[in-house]
Amino acid sequence: MQKIFDEVSSLDKKCYDKFSLSEDLLMEHAALALKCEVNNKIKSYNSTILIVCGVGNNGADGLALARLLQDEYLNIIVYTPFEVKSKMAKLQLERLKLLGVNTTNSLRKVFDIDCVVDSLFGSGLNKPLKKEAIDILEKINSIEAYKIACDIPSGVDNNGEIKNSAFKADVTVTMGALKTSLLTDGAKEFTGIIKKANLGLSSSCYENQTDMYLLEQKDLKLPFRDNINTHKGNYGHACVVIGCKKGAGVIASSAAFSFGAGLVTAIVHEELQLPYYIMQSHNLPSNVTAIALGMGLGLYDKNELKKILNTNVAKVIDADLFYEKLLLDYLNQEIVLTPHPKEFCSLLKLTKLADIDIDTLQSNRFKYVKLFCKKYPKVTLLLKGANVIISQNNKVYVNCLGTSALSKGGSGDVLSGLIVALLAQGYSFLQSAINASLAHTLAAKNFKSNNYALNPEDLIEGIKNL
Ligand SMILES: NC(=O)C1=CN([C@@H]2O[C@H](COP(=O)(O)OP(=O)(O)OC[C@H]3O[C@@H](n4cnc5c(N)ncnc54)[C@H](O)[C@@H]3O)[C@@H](O)[C@H]2O)[C@@H](O)CC1
Numbered sequence: 294m295q296k297i298f299d300e301v302s303s304l305d306k307k308c309y310d311k312f313s314l315s316e317d318l319l320m321e322h323a324a325l326a327l328k329c330e331v332n333n334k335i336k337s338y339n340s341t342i343l344i345v346c347g348v349g350n351n352g353a354d355g356l357a358l359a360r361l362l363q364d365e366y367l368n369i370i371v372y373t374p375f376e377v378k379s380k381m382a383k384l385q386l387e388r389l390k391l392l393g394v395n396t397t398n399s400l401r402k403v404f405d406i407d408c409v410v411d412s413l414f415g416s417g418l419n420k421p422l423k424k425e426a427i428d429i430l431e432k433i434n435s436i437e438a439y440k441i442a443c444d445i446p447s448g449v450d451n452n453g454e455i456k457n458s459a460f461k462a463d464v465t466v467t468m469g470a471l472k473t474s475l476l477t478d479g480a481k482e483f484t485g486i487i488k489k490a491n492l493g494l495s496s497s498c499y500e501n502q503t504d505m506y507l508l509e510q511k512d513l514k515l516p517f518r519d520n521i522n523t524h525k526g527n528y529g530h531a532c533v534v535i536g537c538k539k540g541a542g543v544i545a546s547s548a549a550f551s552f553g554a555g556l557v558t559a560i561v562h563e564e565l566q567l568p569y570y571i572m573q574s575h576n577l578p579s580n581v582t583a584i585a586l587g588m589g590l591g592l593y594d595k596n597e598l599k600k601i602l603n604t605n606v607a608k609v610i611d612a613d614l615f616y617e618k619l620l621l622d623y624l625n626q627e628i629v630l631t632p633h634p635k636e637f638c639s640l641l642k643l644t645k646l647a648d649i650d651i652d653t654l655q656s657n658r659f660k661y662v663k664l665f666c667k668k669y670p671k672v673t674l675l676l677k678g679a680n681v682i683i684s685q686n687n688k689v690y691v692n693c694l695g696t697s698a699l700s701k702g703g704s705g706d707v708l709s710g711l712i713v714a715l716l717a718q719g720y721s722f723l724q725s726a727i728n729a730s731l732a733h734t735l736a737a738k739n740f741k742s743n744n745y746a747l748n749p750e751d752l753i754e755g756i757k758n759l
């Protein structure tokens with residue numbers, strides 16, 4: 294897990310005040326981290342590196358990089374389209390001039406470039422981009438080269454929103470610490486792989502306490518069976534309520550069985566064709582240990598729903614139930630909720646926390662997740678998306694390992710099945726949500742066929758082989 298921060302200026306300030314590091318020193322480390330990224334990727338001396346430098350300290354990072362790269366590559370183009378403004382940018386430019394390095398304020402030739410470093414705008418981006426800046430971004434985006442964003446892709450603002458246009462990076466070298474702005478669904482289109490640069494002291498000294506964490510592959514704990522003398526009853530009995538759209542519950546049941554639940558029963562109104570290992574019943578069995586409810590539910594008798602929701606076992610709630618008022622009676626207890634953005638908007642409306650559209654939610658995912666979890670601290674909320682946010686009380690975890698291969702009907706049903714399997718086996722609500730989400734996204738990431746082709750069976754197969 295890595296720590297995430299909403300802003301890092303207070304962390305930079307700590308470097309100056311507590312550890313007596315200077316802005317210049319931090320910037321030199323920022324530039325060194327960029328140099329390392331260029332050197333790792335671009336091996337041939339006969340290469341052309343384009344460094345696009347803006348007016349502020351992001352631009353200054355790029356100018357310092359240009360100095361560090363001198364003599365390492367045949368052709369280094371330092372492109373400064375606007376007159377530099379910040380004190381550090383002026384100093385870095387002065388240093389370059391003293392070395393006899395020329396900069397250019399026009400970019401005509403955009404072919405034969407091997408690497409583009411975007412140091413146009415960083416965390417100081419605070420207004421919409423003008424046409425000139427948009428044109429520059431479009432021009433450098435069109436170059437076929439390895440693309441490195443300095444700190445944050447230019448055009449992505451501090452809230453992770455895109456200001457008209459943005460640099461599309463292969464890798465973002467972010468300075469000092471991970472920021473929420475890099476982890477929005479919108480920013481994911483532009484950041485590429487996110488790497489954290491050390492600014493001259495270890496993460497443990499640079500970073501402060503936080504309640505936000507980025508999940509990593511190594512955080513995944515699979516439900517391995519460590520004991521030997523066991524029987525199916527040791528691994529819980531997961532029940533999945535089958536609604537009108539039966540497929541959803543069937544997918545969830547199969548996923549639950551494959552993720553270790555000792556028994557899985559589909560709660561049905563009529564006998565269905567199901568995999569032979571999934572049991573069927575009209576009622577909840579007495580030894581049920583966890584319930585998954587909501588996926589493909591459609592119209593369902595309210596009294597039956599209440600009876601199921603009143604059963605005192607762990608539950609994961611999905612899909613259609615986020616439009617049901619009666620869910621409000623169950624939000625002051627431990628429960629896992631797995632809405633996608635549209636469903637979360639409905640939940641926010643039902644709970645009278647906000648009446649917003651999906652775009653507003655997507656621009657403020659962290660804000661609304663925090664708002665909801667503050668009001669309902671016992672709920673474990675998993676907000677789906679390109680970057681999944683999992684939150685309980687004041688803790689927030691982000692899973693950015695998912696891929697667009699998951700953008701398919703049925704992916705969410707697999708996820709609910711994985712969560713109910715872990716709940717049934719006795720894992721905590723938060724652990725169940727985190728590990729199910731990690732398994733879900735890693736299985737998609739490992740999928741070897743074309744990324745448009747993933748189906749729920751492939752996903753379940755992948756989870757078996759993690
Ligand atoms: N503070 C520190 O200690 C460190 C800062 N570093 C770098 O400093 C960057 C932040 O520097 P700044 O605060 O100077 O921010 P920027 O480099 O993003 O530049 C801000 C400048 O751009 C202008 N601007 C903002 N939005 C604009 C728009 N839409 N169109 C045209 N101009 C616009 C502002 O008026 C301001 O002059 C970070 O992203 C990082 O790259 C690194 O060197 C590491 C250390």
Ligand SMILES: Nc1ncnc2c1ncn2[C@@H]1O[C@H](COP(=O)(O)OP(=O)(O)O)[C@@H](O)[C@H]1O
Binds near residue numbers: 698700701705
């Ligand atoms: N572009 C994407 N990148 C990462 N994960 C994605 C992407 N698109 C969808 N997902 C994931 O796929 C799942 C889709 O769930 P959902 O929308 O509920 O589908 P369904 O109800 O049809 O099963 C969620 O876990 C979501 O986070």
Ligand SMILES: [K+]
Binds near residue numbers: 411413414443445
């Ligand atoms: K940038």
